Amino acid sequence: MTPRVALVGAGPGDPDLLTVKAARLLAAADVVVHDALVGDGVLALAAPHAELIDVGKRPGRPVPQELISSLLVELGRSGKRVVRLKGGDPFVFGRGGEEAQALLAAGIAFEVVPGITSAVAAPAAAGVPVTHRGVAASFTVVTGHRRAGEPDVDWRSLARVGGTVVVLMGVSERATIAAELMAGGLDPATPVAAVQSATTFDQVVARCRLDELAATPIEPPATIVIGPVAALALTTDAVRAGAR
Numbered sequence: 538m539t540p541r542v543a544l545v546g547a548g549p550g551d552p553d554l555l556t557v558k559a560a561r562l563l564a565a566a567d568v569v570v571h572d573a574l575v576g577d578g579v580l581a582l583a584a585p586h587a588e589l590i591d592v593g594k595r596p597g598r599p600v601p602q603e604l605i606s607s608l609l610v611e612l613g614r615s616g617k618r619v620v621r622l623k624g625g626d627p628f629v630f631g632r633g634g635e636e637a638q639a640l641l642a643a644g645i646a647f648e649v650v651p652g653i654t655s656a657v658a659a660p661a662a663a664g665v666p667v668t669h670r671g672v673a674a675s676f677t678v679v680t681g682h683r684r685a686g687e688p689d690v691d692w693r694s695l696a697r698v699g700g701t702v703v704v705l706m707g708v709s710e711r712a713t714i715a716a717e718l719m720a721g722g723l724d725p726a727t728p729v730a731a732v733q734s735a736t737t738f739d740q741v742v743a744r745c746r747l748d749e750l751a752a753t754p755i756e757p758p759a760t761i762v763i764g765p766v767a768a769l770a771l772t773t774d775a776v777r778a779g780a781r
């Protein structure tokens with residue numbers, strides 16, 4: 538079956554960080570169903586005739602996931618070439634799995650096109666390698682966002698895992714996250730780097746210690762990196778430049 542719907546990762550923000558396949562599918566799409574975090578630079582790569590549908594979940598104007606899934610099923614049946622564009626990678630906290638399940642259940646052929654996840658790209662944009670020889674042999678990617686009815690992250694156990702902790706969607710819960718990690722035994726002096734709007738013109742990097750995280754101003758979307766690697770700043774760009 539030729540895929541009618543593609544669940545496509547748009548990467549962290551910079552259009553240059555799209556995959557070649559994502560750019561090709563975008564240029565050929567009839568309909569692009571996208572999230573709020575997908576920037577104009579990426580959307581500009583869609584075909585001029587393509588219909589753009591913003592289903593971004595924003596406070597005060599939520600689009601229920603079931604509605605997005607049924608929209609994809611309906612569009613998939615229409616015979617149009619549909620690109621479902623998600624920030625980062627579609628299967629990393631992108632709810633792409635649920636959309637894939639809906640398409641499977643409806644018998645609609647689809648494909649998944651991975652993207653560069655912000656879990657890795659945002660730290661990199663600040664010159665933070667998530668693993669580093671002799672410093673961190675693993676990294677754990679967690680959500681900081683608590684949803685009713687879903688299992689919470691066991692922060693205290695995570696504190697004992699070692700390696701780097703990468704928190705997505707953690708800005709509003711950062712005080713609790715820091716407190717729980719310290720209660721689990723993580724050193725209050727553990728370095729933290731928070732990368733806001735990574736790889737876009739609005740990128741801001743904040744660095745602090747774990748016990749300063751609660752009081753450090755950070756605006757979403759941000760990726761928070763906790764661990765000794767967060768003290769590194771392996772970059773020569775004082776000011777980021779490029780076409781974003």
Ligand code: SAH
Nearest residue numbers: 625626629631654655705706734735759760
């Ligand atoms: N599927 C996405 C993650 C979706 S959850 C991915 O793989 O990247 C949304 C969270 O991703 C945000 O709350 C933030 O923590 C992170 N994020 C997305 N874009 C970002 C960016 N440009 N800079 C920093 N963090 C980002």
